Amino acid sequence: MQRELRLDNVGRRHSLRGPWVLRGVDLAVAPGTLVRVEGANGTGKSTLLRLIAGIDAPTEGRVTGRPRTAYVPERFPSALPFTALAYLIRLGTVHGLSRRQAAGAAGQWLERLGAAGYARTPMARLSKGSSQKVAVAQALLGEPELLVLDEAWTGLDAGARAELERAVAERTAAGGAVVFVDHDPGRLAGAPDATYTVRDGTLHRRERPATAPAGPRVTVRVQGPPGGRLPADAHRIAALAEETAPGTHLLTVPASHSDVLLRTLLTARPPWHVVSVATEEPHGPEDRR
């Protein structure tokens, strides 16, 4: 994503004389950021996400800087006359991939989400959860610059939920922006760069609240080359970084981001040495599943 997506004083109503669903929304989504949108049911979260994804145009105001975008709806219909793989290949080409690239990426994402066995199943015969996996795969296979997730975790099994969190971490680490809505307050806890609340028909930026659940974290102890400085990307991914001894750093990341952090450290030039990896259970009130 070259530049940030900007919404300037954006408003939307669904029909000419209908009520305003949203008004006066200002939002900038910079490359590489993770944005969480919250709000009660029926406040216009989905409308906002559709505006961000470019599916709907604003009734007033402007949206500029549209990057390559992908969208995952909350419920994905399976009433499509394709097999899962055939649908993904077609959507991959719409996302700008060649047929071969699309076929490769589709197979890979179905496997990562635990749906490889359904590749040749007609969409009409997929369960709700499996067709939601197809919707997620559809959005991820094009490596979009902007990923918009409207309660995309709904209906996924535990494995696929965790995989989608890791995929989000990968997208942001690769410089893509991700905007998401989810009812689980522990979803990607500690990871969002910004949290917004939709209330009273407009968007409010929320300062990082002290009461937010921390979520499961991973601590990584790493050793760099003598006198080496922590790679900038690793610094960005880590929630906490402290130098415990000369050359030795203790990094804390949300569990969803541990793979991305390790990959960054191990592929740095020169590579860093991973001394230990440990999970850290969250303290305080929690509602993790």
Next chain:
Amino acid sequence: MTALLRYQTALLLRSQRWVPPLVVYAAALAVGVQGGQPVLDSLGWAAAVLLPVAAWLVRICVTGEPPAARACVSAAGGPARAHLASVLVGLGAATALGGAATVVVTLISDPVSSGHGTRVPSLQAGGSGLLAVLVCALLGTAVGALTSWPVLRSPGRAVPALLLAALLALVATGSPAHAAVTALVTGSRSGTVPLPLLPLAAAVLVTAAVTAVTCALTARRSA
């Protein structure tokens, strides 16, 4: 755009929702066209009944995708282009259908005028019929695009509107489809093959304008 067109084409073909319009068109041809009739008359009929069938096909293409699936495609390809692709696939299907009908009708009809007095060259008659079919497919596309989502959203209003608009497009003086079909029928009486280029140009303009408006509307009105 190619990927979107392929996706929409596959959606139409694999959904098999194209079967009813095809059957209706074939039935209408069977009723109105018999072997040995004057070629231009039969071609006029083939073109005229294609108009509502084209509108139906476009409606099928535009409304065939579940809203959530359309949202995914719109985010990836842009809502206006996604809608344009579905309209174009409907137009393509109608043109293919009309083209095939023209070939069959030209082959089985008598190359004569209505009074069986004058010979009408088959090849020219077929070319003229193709132009008329194209005019009716284009105008039917305009009718179909104008009477489905995003312009009219409830099927209860959209379907009667589609039928009424298709009828008007065929009988109203000044309509390119009316002009093209009338040219074939009067040409059959006099034994001259018409060249409906002016109606074709008008149909292209009307359909392009209508399609542009509906594409611009897609993102403004919600599903």
